[in-house]
Amino acid sequence: MRFTFVKCHGSGNDFPLIDARAIVLGDAEWAQVARALSDRKGDVGGDGILLLTASDDRHVFGMRMFNPDGSEAETCLNGLRCTARLGFEVTGTEAGQVRLKQSAAQARVVAPIAPGVATIETKVGPVSLTPHDVGLTVGEGPFVEAAIPGLPSDRAFTAVAMPNPHLVAFVDAVDDGELVRLGDWCEGAPALIPTRANVSFVELREEGHAPALFVRTYERGVGLTNSCGSAMAASTLAAARTGRIGWGVETRVFNRGGMVRAKAEVGDVVTIAGNATFEWDGEVEVDPVSGALGPLRILGRREDEVAAWEAMLAGL
The missing domain is CATH 3.10.310.10 (Diaminopimelate Epimerase; Chain A, domain 1)
Incomplete structure (x- = not known):
């Protein structure tokens, strides 16, 4: 064909x-x-x-x-x-x-x-932070910068369904090896998250007086990728939910592939403008x-x- x-x-x-x-x-x-x-x-x-x-x-x-x-x-x-x-x-x-x-x-x-x-x-949303919607088999309430029981990582994650599942952690510096190990574990469809998940490590960077995000993602079904749009959206929401950026404030979000303009709005709606x-x-x-x-x-x-x-x- x-x-x-x-x-x-x-x-x-x-x-x-x-x-x-x-x-x-x-x-x-x-x-x-x-x-x-x-x-x-x-x-x-x-x-x-x-x-x-x-x-x-x-x-x-x-x-x-x-x-x-x-x-x-x-x-x-x-x-x-x-x-x-x-x-x-x-x-x-x-x-x-x-x-x-x-x-x-x-x-x-x-x-x-x-x-x-x-x-x-x-513009997507309102998105869900309900653990079941993210695909997690633990938790009654949202995980917002919290340890997820059973996840082989001590980091605090925010779990977001965009509606595809995302686990977002803020780090001082992205460690690709650590990210790949955790992404590979999730890719194995463990009992904790049998539908698998996208995993992102995010750095908060300052550009002048305006904060910016740098996102590195292990993408479900793909592996370590230079860019994942829903991960940039999930990371923007996680940054607003944890007070790192303001609601309704346009933020530049970078990754290995380029840059987008993003903002999280009250009500868990995310807007992204990019190429x-x-x-x-x-x-x-x-x-x-x-x-x-x-x-x-x-x-x-x-x-x-x-x-x-x-x-x-x-x-x-």
């Missing part, structure tokens, strides 16, 4: 994005497509695949996201920005509610975060049953967008 797609990224979180509104495949077949296209050893590679899906009575369009291991994520906020951009382009709109796997989010086109950088703002960069367009044959991948054909490159993003990074 031939797929045309846009290779895109949000804060360095990169994906092949497919307009799937007229494509009929089962979940198992999409999982095979995701494994094939996301494989970093192949010609495409990515942190998963994004699907633009059809509209309905309440949503301008929908999004699905499959991880490199074939699992489907409840949401992906970096991917949502890219999918929303494509959705707005093909529908001729600039704002609307987007259907996700288990929830919905508001998205709209906003002023660029840097010259030439296409920017989308998303939705299209790098190149391609097409490729994928067998949805076996996952066999054919040769890649590049249809065009978006060199101006790539240059604008690189210029922004150089200025950070």
Whole structure:
């Protein structure tokens, strides 16, 4: 089956994005497509695949996201920005509610975060801090900067469902080795959190008189990643919940992939504005049953967008 797609990224979180509104495949077949296209050893590679899906009575369009291991994520906020951009382009709109796997989010086109950088703002929430919603099998009340019984870490975590599950800890300095060990443990689907979880270590940094966050994430179904949009959102909420930043205050949130503008609002709603960069367009044959991948054909490159993003990074 031939797929045309846009290779895109949000804060360095990169994906092949497919307009799937007229494509009929089962979940198992999409999982095979995701494994094939996301494989970093192949010609495409990515942190998963994004699907633009059809509209309905309440949503301008929908999004699905499959991880490199074939699992489907409840949401992906970096991917949502890219999918929303494509959705707005093909529908001729600039704002609307987007259907996700288990929830919905508001998205709209906003002023660029840097010259030439296409920017989308998303708003999600109210999110949940109920342990059951995060996937934890312990706890009656929310874990907000608290030890989680049974977790092999002495750190204090805030547990947030975005609705995908996040465990967020604030640290003086990120230790990748420690983060990977804990992420690997969660990835094993332990009894404490059988649906697994995204784990983030967050540094609070001062920029002049304004606080900023640096987020490093072990992403469920992916591993250690340069960027995870829902982790940046969860970290922003955790920072507000613990008094590190103010409610309703726009904060710059950094990761290895780039930067977004974020704010947590009273009522546990999080808004993020960040890039939705299209790098190149391609097409490729994928067998949805076996996952066999054919040769890649590049249809065009978006060199101006790539240059604008690189210029922004150089200025950070």
